[in-house]
Each structure stands twice: as C-alpha cells, then as structure tokens.
Amino acid sequence: MTTTAPTAAAPSRLRLALILGALIALGPLTIDTYLPALPDVGQDLAASGTAVQLTLTGTLVGLALGQLVIGPLSDAFGRRRLLMAGAGVHVLASVLVAIAPTIEVLTALRVLQGVGASAGAVVGLAIVRDLFTGRAAATMLSRLILVMGAAPVLAPTLGGILLAWTSWRGVFVVLALYGLAVLAVVTKGLPETLPPERRRSPRIGATVRTYGMILRDRTFVGLVLVAGLSMAAMFSYVSGASYVYQEQFGMDPQTFGFAFGAGAIWMILGTQLNPIALRRFEPRQVMSAGLTVSVLAGLTLAVLTTTGTGGLPAVFAGVWTMLLATGFVMPNAPALALARHGATAGTAAALLGSLQFGIGALTSPVVGLLGNDAAALGLSMFGAVALAGLSLVLIVRPWTLPDINDTPGDGDPARA
Incomplete structure (x- = not known):
C-alpha cells in the first residue's frame, strides 16, 4: 500500500472517519431519538397512534428520496456544498418540527427533515469513494458501519434521557443543535474531495x-x-x-x-x-x-x-x-x-x-x-x-x- 502523510487540507483517516461518522449518524438519530416520545406526541397533538407512526414513515421517505436527488447533485456541484445544504435543511426542519401545531404539519416536516439528513449518508459514501478504493474503502466503511450499527441502538436511550428534563419538542431542539454542530464540522474540517474537472x-x-x-x-x-x-x-x-x-x-x-x-x-x-x-x-x-x-x-x-x-x-x-x-x-x-x-x-x-x-x-x-x-x-x-x-x-x-x-x-x- 502506498501512503503519504496527509496535507494540511487533508484530514487524517481517523479525523475523516470521525467527521463522516458524525454525518452518517444524523439519519439514525433523526429517526430513532424521539421513539420514546411517540405516545406524548399523540397526546399533545390529539393524534391516533397510526397517525403518529406515519411521522416515522415520512422520515424514511425523505431519507430515501433525498439520496436520489442529493447524490447526483453532489456529482455536479461538489460534496461540501450539498453537505452544508443538507445540514442546513435538517436544522431548519428540526426547529419547525419543534413548534409544529398539528400532526399533519409534523409529518410533512419530518419528510423535509429526512431529506436534510440523507445528505450525510449519500455524500459520506461518495467521499469515501472519492478518496479510497479496494481494501482501504472497505476498511473506512467498516468504521462508518460502526456508527450505523450503534446509533440506532443508542438513539432511543438518548431520547429517554432527554425526555426526563424536556418534552418531545425539546428532543427536536437537540437534533437541531446537533445539525448545527455537523454544519460547523463540515465547514471547518472537511475539504472538497471532488475537483471541478471531475464534476x-x-x-x-x-x-x-x-x-x-x-x-x-x-x-x-x-x-x-x-x-x-x-x-x-x-x-x-x-x-x-x-x-x-x-x-x-x-x-x-x-x-x-x-x-x-x-x-x-x-x-x-x-x-x-x-x-x-x-x-x-x-x-x-x-x-x-x-x-x-x-x-x-x-x-x-x-x-x-x-x-x-x-x-x-x-x-x-x-x-x-x-x-x-x-x-x-x-x-x-x-x-x-x-x-x-x-x-x-x-x-x-x-x-x-x-x-x-x-x-x-x-x-x-x-x-x-x-x-x-x-x-x-x-x-x-x-x-x-x-x-x-x-x-x-x-x-x-x-x-x-x-x-x-x-x-x-x-x-x-x-x-x-
């Protein structure tokens, strides 16, 4: 294997894995953190259990459709722009979810939230392919699968802890703050990996x-x-x-x-x-x-x-x-x-x-x-x-x- 020391603009593999892991975790955290609060959502918005569960479906739809749109756009305009745009959409949607007045509005905003979160997953994989292939790519993906495996398990526990001192709306405020942190990390710590000539x-x-x-x-x-x-x-x-x-x-x-x-x-x-x-x-x-x-x-x-x-x-x-x-x-x-x-x-x-x-x-x-x-x-x-x-x-x-x-x-x- 040929290796060289990373340049000042190029994060080390460990740092890259941490940044991409934070991006990829955005999806599982968005899906699962509020699971313990589902009964509270139904009571607060006078919604049936089925209607509340549809807010989960909305997030999954947003995650799936968002990837189909954001992936090609990242090939055209670069990885960083789409990551920053996705994180921004996620933050905005999370804030709006926290003040949603009805279950219908909440469901629509959860779709938007899923679209924003999808950027981390699809662009994260593209960045791995930009920088690595073969065993190196599989090794990096092994580190990211660690996040994908741990986040869905830990997210409901985190949600339960948050509910001990806030309402379900507060859970989404925390998700908005996490999205802001991701946006800051991408802005300061992740260089563009797709040069203009390859777009x-x-x-x-x-x-x-x-x-x-x-x-x-x-x-x-x-x-x-x-x-x-x-x-x-x-x-x-x-x-x-x-x-x-x-x-x-x-x-x-x-x-x-x-x-x-x-x-x-x-x-x-x-x-x-x-x-x-x-x-x-x-x-x-x-x-x-x-x-x-x-x-x-x-x-x-x-x-x-x-x-x-x-x-x-x-x-x-x-x-x-x-x-x-x-x-x-x-x-x-x-x-x-x-x-x-x-x-x-x-x-x-x-x-x-x-x-x-x-x-x-x-x-x-x-x-x-x-x-x-x-x-x-x-x-x-x-x-x-x-x-x-x-x-x-x-x-x-x-x-x-x-x-x-x-x-x-x-x-x-x-x-x-």
Missing part, C-alpha cells in the same frame, strides 16, 4: 442516463441486493426483537434493552474485525465468507425456532451469529459496488443507499405478518439472507470479480 452535468437528462447506466451494471445491482437483503435481515431483528423477547420470553424492558444491545455489539464486532480480515483476503472473499456463515446460521435459527427447540438460548445464538457475520458483509458489498463507478460516485451512492434502505424497509414488516414470535423472526431473517446468497451466486458471481489493489481513490491520489 458531472447537473441536467436531469444526464442524471437519468447516469442512473440507467449504473442500473445496467449487473454486478452493481447484485451487490446492492446483497447489501439490501443483509440489511433486511437486520431490520427484521430490529422490528421483531421486542415482541419476541418481551412478549414470548417475558423480559422486562430493562432486560430487553440489554439483550437488544448485545445483538448490536455482535454486529459492531464483525465490522471492526473486518479490517483485520482484509489484511489477508480480498473484499469479495470476506463478503462471501460472511454471507455463507449468515445463511447457515439463519437456516439453523429457522429450524430451531419453528420446531420450538432450544428456547431463548437458541434464538440468541442464531441471531448473534447472523449479526456478527453481517458485520463482514455490510462494509464490503458497498465498497465493491462503489469501486465500479468512481466517476459517478455520488449518483452510485444514491442508488446504493436508496435501494439498500428501501429493500430493508419493505421487508421489515415480514416478522409481524408471520406472527411476531421467534419462528417468525427466524424465518424472516433466514429468508432475507438466503435471497442475499442467491443474489451473490447468480448475479454477482464473486469468483469472476478481479482482485482489488489497495489503490487511492480518484479524488486524491496521495491519500490511499
């Missing part, structure tokens, strides 16, 4: 053609499916764990919090062991091995839960093994996908993020449809990773992929 046309026709070109890349689409379906397994766990642990196995809320957090720790452990594995193996090899383990663990979990064998220890063993293995899949699949489209990294990251997020969100209700018990959890998680495995074998065909050298990204040859 793309901002015209809609050109953007549509670029999307079409990327979607015709069979391997890219296959890698998106692998990443999205692996995330779907994780979403199945998130959406079903409370019902399985509390209603089926009788855990109290405090014990459930520890059990749920333990699952996140296993996934985080996998993401942090991933860079060690990449010192000896190619990203495609690590991804394939991780997905194989996940499929086998999912099959075992499905068999044990549907037959009622092993009880809670069987659920823990199967779920935690799958989450650990997912930690080896999630950084490498996006890194391999983005490596194929360095010249359109923002647009490619937008497709990757939106499709990956959309696949996970669409499949997360499956646990509820199957019954919200351990068998439903096991079957849904196994089904997701089994489809991911089929996508890997039939579409990606990793044995046909070339080895990836640890080379610099297109944006700065001095920083690999």
Whole structure:
C-alpha cells in the first residue's frame, strides 16, 4: 500500500472517519431519538397512534428520496456544498418540527427533515469513494458501519434521557443543535474531495442516463441486493426483537434493552474485525465468507425456532451469529459496488443507499405478518439472507470479480 502523510487540507483517516461518522449518524438519530416520545406526541397533538407512526414513515421517505436527488447533485456541484445544504435543511426542519401545531404539519416536516439528513449518508459514501478504493474503502466503511450499527441502538436511550428534563419538542431542539454542530464540522474540517474537472452535468437528462447506466451494471445491482437483503435481515431483528423477547420470553424492558444491545455489539464486532480480515483476503472473499456463515446460521435459527427447540438460548445464538457475520458483509458489498463507478460516485451512492434502505424497509414488516414470535423472526431473517446468497451466486458471481489493489481513490491520489 502506498501512503503519504496527509496535507494540511487533508484530514487524517481517523479525523475523516470521525467527521463522516458524525454525518452518517444524523439519519439514525433523526429517526430513532424521539421513539420514546411517540405516545406524548399523540397526546399533545390529539393524534391516533397510526397517525403518529406515519411521522416515522415520512422520515424514511425523505431519507430515501433525498439520496436520489442529493447524490447526483453532489456529482455536479461538489460534496461540501450539498453537505452544508443538507445540514442546513435538517436544522431548519428540526426547529419547525419543534413548534409544529398539528400532526399533519409534523409529518410533512419530518419528510423535509429526512431529506436534510440523507445528505450525510449519500455524500459520506461518495467521499469515501472519492478518496479510497479496494481494501482501504472497505476498511473506512467498516468504521462508518460502526456508527450505523450503534446509533440506532443508542438513539432511543438518548431520547429517554432527554425526555426526563424536556418534552418531545425539546428532543427536536437537540437534533437541531446537533445539525448545527455537523454544519460547523463540515465547514471547518472537511475539504472538497471532488475537483471541478471531475464534476458531472447537473441536467436531469444526464442524471437519468447516469442512473440507467449504473442500473445496467449487473454486478452493481447484485451487490446492492446483497447489501439490501443483509440489511433486511437486520431490520427484521430490529422490528421483531421486542415482541419476541418481551412478549414470548417475558423480559422486562430493562432486560430487553440489554439483550437488544448485545445483538448490536455482535454486529459492531464483525465490522471492526473486518479490517483485520482484509489484511489477508480480498473484499469479495470476506463478503462471501460472511454471507455463507449468515445463511447457515439463519437456516439453523429457522429450524430451531419453528420446531420450538432450544428456547431463548437458541434464538440468541442464531441471531448473534447472523449479526456478527453481517458485520463482514455490510462494509464490503458497498465498497465493491462503489469501486465500479468512481466517476459517478455520488449518483452510485444514491442508488446504493436508496435501494439498500428501501429493500430493508419493505421487508421489515415480514416478522409481524408471520406472527411476531421467534419462528417468525427466524424465518424472516433466514429468508432475507438466503435471497442475499442467491443474489451473490447468480448475479454477482464473486469468483469472476478481479482482485482489488489497495489503490487511492480518484479524488486524491496521495491519500490511499
């Protein structure tokens, strides 16, 4: 690997990881921090539970659609401008949410808030592709997946702490302050990574053609499916764990919090062991091995839960093994996908993020449809990773992929 000391304008890898981590955390914090306050929102705005839950859906819609727009715009106008604009939109929307008079206004503003938060995710991935490729990109993404795994778990806890001394409106004031902090960090600490000579046309026709070109890349689409379906397994766990642990196995809320957090720790452990594995193996090899383990663990979990064998220890063993293995899949699949489209990294990251997020969100209700018990959890998680495995074998065909050298990204040859 060729390395050089970063220049004054170029943050070190650690500093870059911290900045990008703060950006990417904006989405999960926006989604999850106010979850403990949902009943309070309904009471304060005289809204039904379904109406309040739609405010979550609005945020998810904003996150998905925002990436599709912001990614191509970052290819045309640069990364910093879009990050600063996204953070500014998020701050404005958060302040307006804090004073929203009705549930309808709140839902609309949550869509806008999601659009603002989406800039951190999509532009963060594009910046990684600007600066790194191969093992270096997968290693950086491993650090960022740590944030993506920890933030959704910690955000509700943070929300509960905030509610001890403020109302649900105060939670959004805190989110606005976090957005301001992100804006300040980007302004002072993050240089532009996409030089003018590498920028793309901002015209809609050109953007549509670029999307079409990327979607015709069979391997890219296959890698998106692998990443999205692996995330779907994780979403199945998130959406079903409370019902399985509390209603089926009788855990109290405090014990459930520890059990749920333990699952996140296993996934985080996998993401942090991933860079060690990449010192000896190619990203495609690590991804394939991780997905194989996940499929086998999912099959075992499905068999044990549907037959009622092993009880809670069987659920823990199967779920935690799958989450650990997912930690080896999630950084490498996006890194391999983005490596194929360095010249359109923002647009490619937008497709990757939106499709990956959309696949996970669409499949997360499956646990509820199957019954919200351990068998439903096991079957849904196994089904997701089994489809991911089929996508890997039939579409990606990793044995046909070339080895990836640890080379610099297109944006700065001095920083690999």
